[in-house]
Amino acid sequence: MIELERVTKIYPGSEVPAVDSVNLNIAEGDICILIGSSGCGKTTLMRMMNRLEPITSGFIRIGGESIMDKDVTALRRSIGYAIQQIGLFPHMTVYDNIATVPHLLGWDKKRIDERVDELLNMVQLPPDIFRFRYPRELSGGQAQRIGVTRAMATDPPVMLMDEPFGAIDPINREVLQDEFLKIQEKLKKTIVFVTHDIHEAIKMGDKIALLDAGQLVQYGTPEELLTQPKNRFVKDFVGADRALKRLNLLKVRDAMLTNPTHCHGEDPSETILEHMIENELSYLLVADREDNLKGYVNLEELQGHHGNVRDVVRPMTLTVKPEQNLKDALSKMLSYDLGIVVAMDDDGKIAGVLNSRTLVSVVGETYDERGGHWGRITTKGRII
Amino acid sequence: MSENKEAGTAGRVWMSIGFIFAFAAGAYAEYLGFFTFVKENPEEIWELFLDHCQLVGIASSIAILIGVPMGIFLTRGFMRRYRDMILNILGICQTVPSIAVIAIAMTYVGIGKTPAIIALVIYGLLPIIRNTVAGLANVSSVLLDAGSGMGMTPGQLLFRVEIPNAMYIILTGIRTSVVIGVGTAALSFLVGGGGMGDLIFTGIALVDPGYMMAGAVPTAGLAVFLNWIFGCIEKWIVSPGLVYE
Ligand SMILES: Nc1ncnc2c1ncn2[C@@H]1O[C@H](COP(=O)(O)OP(=O)(O)OP(=O)(O)O)[C@@H](O)[C@H]1O
Ligand SMILES: [Mg+2]
Numbered sequence: 001m002i003e004l005e006r007v008t009k010i011y012p013g014s015e016v017p018a019v020d021s022v023n024l025n026i027a028e029g030d031i032c033i034l035i036g037s038s039g040c041g042k043t044t045l046m047r048m049m050n051r052l053e054p055i056t057s058g059f060i061r062i063g064g065e066s067i068m069d070k071d072v073t074a075l076r077r078s079i080g081y082a083i084q085q086i087g088l089f090p091h092m093t094v095y096d097n098i099a100t101v102p103h104l105l106g107w108d109k110k111r112i113d114e115r116v117d118e119l120l121n122m123v124q125l126p127p128d129i130f131r132f133r134y135p136r137e138l139s140g141g142q143a144q145r146i147g148v149t150r151a152m153a154t155d156p157p158v159m160l161m162d163e164p165f166g167a168i169d170p171i172n173r174e175v176l177q178d179e180f181l182k183i184q185e186k187l188k189k190t191i192v193f194v195t196h197d198i199h200e201a202i203k204m205g206d207k208i209a210l211l212d213a214g215q216l217v218q219y220g221t222p223e224e225l226l227t228q229p230k231n232r233f234v235k236d237f238v239g240a241d242r243a244l245k246r247l248n249l250l251k252v253r254d255a256m257l258t259n260p261t262h263c264h265g266e267d268p269s270e271t272i273l274e275h276m277i278e279n280e281l282s283y284l285l286v287a288d289r290e291d292n293l294k295g296y297v298n299l300e301e302l303q304g305h306h307g308n309v310r311d312v313v314r315p316m317t318l319t320v321k322p323e324q325n326l327k328d329a330l331s332k333m334l335s336y337d338l339g340i341v342v343a344m345d346d347d348g349k350i351a352g353v354l355n356s357r358t359l360v361s362v363v364g365e366t367y368d369e370r371g372g373h374w375g376r377i378t379t380k381g382r383i384i
Numbered sequence: 385m386s387e388n389k390e391a392g393t394a395g396r397v398w399m400s401i402g403f404i405f406a407f408a409a410g411a412y413a414e415y416l417g418f419f420t421f422v423k424e425n426p427e428e429i430w431e432l433f434l435d436h437c438q439l440v441g442i443a444s445s446i447a448i449l450i451g452v453p454m455g456i457f458l459t460r461g462f463m464r465r466y467r468d469m470i471l472n473i474l475g476i477c478q479t480v481p482s483i484a485v486i487a488i489a490m491t492y493v494g495i496g497k498t499p500a501i502i503a504l505v506i507y508g509l510l511p512i513i514r515n516t517v518a519g520l521a522n523v524s525s526v527l528l529d530a531g532s533g534m535g536m537t538p539g540q541l542l543f544r545v546e547i548p549n550a551m552y553i554i555l556t557g558i559r560t561s562v563v564i565g566v567g568t569a570a571l572s573f574l575v576g577g578g579g580m581g582d583l584i585f586t587g588i589a590l591v592d593p594g595y596m597m598a599g600a601v602p603t604a605g606l607a608v609f610l611n612w613i614f615g616c617i618e619k620w621i622v623s624p625g626l627v628y629e
Pocket of ligand 2: 042043044084162
């Protein structure tokens with residue numbers, strides 16, 4: 001969707017290029033994160049895409065067509081742009097600010113009214129309170145949210161967002177990020193998104209472009225940056241705790257062991273006890289005929305028990321969902337002081353188990369220089 | 385911002401001068417025979433007053449119609465390099481005493497209203513141009529970036545972003561220009577342009593305070609009144625989203 005070919009920018013009077021021969025290919029419907037330290041050229045690169053900055057050399061194509069061949073005004077109206085400094089018009093109300101581009105495109109009032117309300121609701125600012133406020137009556141974070149909605153007003157297929165959540169507190173930021181991703185899932189826009197925050201980059205990005213001194217150092221999925229950092233710089237940038245960051249990217253499904261050893265509630269206690277002793281198991285999961293999780297039994301309670309396992313079954317204190325991200329699952333395990341947790345899908349069936357050792361090995365898998373697994377729990381399915 | 389303050393101060397100075405005039409006139413009116421004179425010559429005074437208003441009205445309108453576009457023109461990209469030079473030249477023109485400007489105008493176009501209006505226009509231009517330039521230059525480049533980034537054409541940017549944000553400072557310039565014009569217009573009597581100067585200067589020549597006051601008091605009153613009107617216009621036109629101290 002957006003293709004950059006050897007794009008270079010040298011500001012007049014400057015010796016060194018602010019953007020240095022960058023090649024970048026952003027697929028339609030992707031969020032591409034531009035990240036890098038202050039002054040590395042993120043804003044400059046972005047501003048060349050809507051021709052706010054003339055390109056010194058190289059080519060930029062959007063939708064296959066060179067941006068230099070398009071009418072500059074039409075180009076800019078078709079691209080939502082949220083500038084780094086927010087830049088709300090102080091003489092206009094929130095309503096008029098958001099309606100800027102709709103006004104330019106000549107929308108009728110009713111359509112604008114509806115759109116403004118919809119957008120304000122989306123960023124958690126009640127329209128009845130905020131619609132007719134002036135920018136000076138907004139907090140920094142509120143102003144920034146209005147800035148983002150202004151860029152989205154006409155639902156443009158391409159958006160450039162320069163640190164859109166920079167001034168927002170961590171809690172609201174998470175809410176907005178989630179909301180943003182939810183909308184993005186539906187609308188599938190092509191978004192270039194600048195941030196300083198590597199966590200935000202990993203969470204929001206389909207692709208991350210890491211820049212340093214105007215040069216593109218590495219371009220790839222968050223996974224690739226974390227697991228295959230190209231060089232020392234990338235490694236340092238993504239941080240020494242990149243293993244932990246990777247937990248954010250992985251789902252319980254990716255790390256769980258499927259078909260864990262278990263028994264059925266109607267199995268006789270004596271047989272199960274025998275098997276547990278034989279396999280050196282101190283506890284065992286219990287399910288019913290449909291694989292619905294019932295709980296677990298432990299060795300001591302089975303000893304001397306006659307009858308069915310279901311009489312001594314204990315309920316699970318904690319389960320996780322296969323779609324949950326690994327970081328949340330791990331923090332739950334740690335706070336409940338559990339070494340193992342069962343992943344149960346929405347209709348109550350056992351999906352798999354997660355234990356801290358396999359979890360660590362999965363996370364470590366791709367980059368742990370020593371390599372190798374540390375052993376697993378058994379996954380033989382039902383034992384009798 | 386300094387221009388803005390300067391203009392505000394000028395407005396206040398004129399206002400105080402107006403009040404002092406009014407007060408002095410009130411206190412000595414009876415003694416000087418002011419009311420007697422007014423009672424005896426209401427029509428003549430009224431006619432001269434209308435004359436005066438006409439001079440100020442025409443001259444100020446022309447000054448605004450030339451000054452504001454000129455100020456806008458000077459802040460467009462291609463003119464920016466000449467901006468300071470032109471402002472300096474206008475500043476120097478302003479130091480020529482108003483009476484000299486009127487005299488010079490007279491040597492070109494003879495006597496009557498025309499030289500008076502020309503002089504008033506020339507004299508009234510500087511505050512308007514200077515404040516228009518200052519107001520527009522004061523608009524943050526971030527807003528211009530945001531506007532053009534969203535696809536505003538230069539014209540849309542000017543009328544929807546730049547002028548509304550510069551409006552307060554532009555209006556202050558116009559207000560200063562008009563209020564100064566009210567005072568300067570009194571001089572037009574000297575080239576046969578009529579106006580309240582007729583009463584003031586004749587009164588001085590005849591050493592007749594009542595006569596003179598009949599010219600001075602309405603002139604001061606007009607200045608105060610116009611200053612107030614502009615205050616109202618300002619509140620009405622300038623967006624409440626913009627605050628000025
Ligand atoms: N208008 C300009 N004229 C000259 N140099 C500029 C201009 N704008 C930016 N630069 C320089 O270009 C380089 C890149 O700037 P840019 O604004 O793109 O950085 P950035 O990555 O967006 O930084 P930040 O994270 O702080 O926003 C910097 O060294 C900056 O000083
Ligand atoms: Mg930047």
